[in-house]
Structure formats: structure tokens, C-alpha cells
């Protein structure tokens with residue numbers, strides 16, 4: 001089985017992919033859309049992509065690609081702790097404050113704003129396609145005095161020094177990842193446990209009328225279906241037009257969730273199910 005992940009080796013997505021698919025062939029792709037396309041085009045069987053971070057919120061490119069570009073079911077979700085470190089070329093370790101640029105994935109930069117403002121004030125930040133891509137750039141450009149924000153595995157993988165560890169602004173820094181596949185893939189996580197089940201639905205409200213969202217939420221509420229997340233994303237058809245992505249803390253059943261969906265459709269909403277899947281929390 002082939003598994004696509006946001007590469008290169010040693011991204012946070014790679015760490016999760018190693019946990020979820022320890023015995024499978026893992027193939028790095030440069031961007032999140034590339035990973036999702038690889039599954040759609042059947043180059044690979046399954047992919048792991050980031051969805052949401054505790055400090056920075058949703059990974060919009062993942063959500064938008066799922067909503068607008070492809071039709072691929074979510075088959076699992078994994079939440080993992082994220083520890084960001086400032087990595088430099090070993091020759092720069094003792095003078096890391098002299099770096100002229102900080103490279104990383106935009107989400108990683110956003111998780112370290114306080115550190116960057118306090119310890120590297122005025123040093124420009126530049127977006128990379130992933131944290132590991134930033135780390136790889138440093139070892140490939142030893143003449144440039146730049147730093148990367150990335151994880152411990154990236155330091156090891158690319159032979160970099162950790163100049164400052166744990167630079168994320170808040171201790172509780174976790175990212176949720178989703179696993180997507182057209183197939184019924186067996187999940188064999190090694191060190192993580194199933195915490196429960198979720199069903200994710202995408203709802204479009206009928207027209208801009210008062211109480212529409214209240215009615216949608218009521219359909220879940222009176223069935224005692226607990227919602228763990230509701231998020232709106234632009235439909236990209238005009239200002240004020242939004243989809244709602246709703247996570248229900250239940251496995252798809254034969255009565256309650258189909259009943260709620262039927263009620264929403266009777267109200268004029270359109271509803272599609274993005275997946276019904278187990279969710280895992282990493283132990284370490």
C-alpha cells in the first residue's frame with residue numbers, strides 16, 4: 001500500500017504517517033493538494049494531511065480543497081502534540097541571533113509569533129511548503145545565515161543544530177490530521193489509541209433567512225447529537241455565501257444522523273457527508 005504525505009521527510013505530517021502506517025511505503029509530495037490529487041488519481045491508496053492547529057486554527061487549503069476540488073472520504077483523524085524548534089546550520093549554532101531570515105510553513109511561523117517578536121525582532125520570515133522543506137533548504141544553502149522552524153526529527157534528518165527548543169508560544173500546541181482514501185484501508189496505528197468516532201458533514205443553508213442556522217443546530221440538538229466543531233468557509237460564489245462544516249461526535253448510524261440530515265434537507269439545506277471515522281490521540 002502507498003501512502004502520500006506532505007514532504008519532504010520529517011514534516012509533522014510524516015511523523016503522523018509513520019505512526020499510522022508503520023509498515024507501508026510512504027511517498028512525500030510537495031503540497032497538500034498534490035497529496036489529495038495523488039489519491040484521486042490512484043497514484044497512492046491513502047494520504048495524511050493537516051486539518052487544524054490549536055494555536056492557528058484550520059488549515060484552509062485542506063478544507064477548501066476538500067470542499068471545492070475533490071470528493072474523497074475522511075477515514076480517520078489523528079491529533080498529535082506539536083513542538084517547534086529553531087534549527088540552524090551547525091556552524092551558526094552559537095550565533096543564531098545573527099540569522100537574517102526565518103523559514104517555515106506559515107502555520108509553524110504563526111505558532112511562534114511571540115518567540116520571533118521577542119528574540120528575533122525585525123528578522124523577516126519566509127513561507128516554505130513545509131517545516132521540513134525549510135530545514136532541508138538550510139543544509140542545502142550552508143552559505144546563508146538562515147534559520148528554520150521545524151521538529152526534532154528534521155534536525156536529525158538534515159543534520160541541523162537546535163539553536164532554541166520549544167519555541168511555540170503556548171504549551172498546548174496540537175495539530176489534527178485527517179486520513180483520506182477511496183478504499184477501506186485497515187488502520188494499524190502503533191502507539192496511538194482510538195478515542196471515539198466522528199461524522200463530518202458539510203451543510204449549505206437554503207437562503208439568507210433569519211434563524212436558518214438555529215434550525216440546523218436544533219436538528220442535532222434535540223437528537224442529543226453532540227457537535228465538536230462548526231466552521232464556516234466561503235462558497236466562493238459571492239460575499240456572505242458560506243458552507244458550514246460540522247463535526248458530530250458519533251459514528252454514522254441508521255437512525256439519528258440520517259434523521260438529522262433528512263430534517264436539514266426538508267428545511268432546504270443541501271448536506272453532504274465528508275466521512276464517518278475513528279479519531280485517535282497520540283499518547284506521547
Ligand SMILES: O=C(O)C(=O)C[C@]1(C(=O)O)C=C[C@@H](O)C=C1
Pocket residue numbers: 006010011012013014050053059082105107108129130131132175
Ligand atoms: O510543515 C509541516 O511539518 C506539516 O506537516 C504542516 C503543518 C500544518 O500545515 O499545520 C503541520 C503541523 C504543524 O501545525 C505545522 C505545519
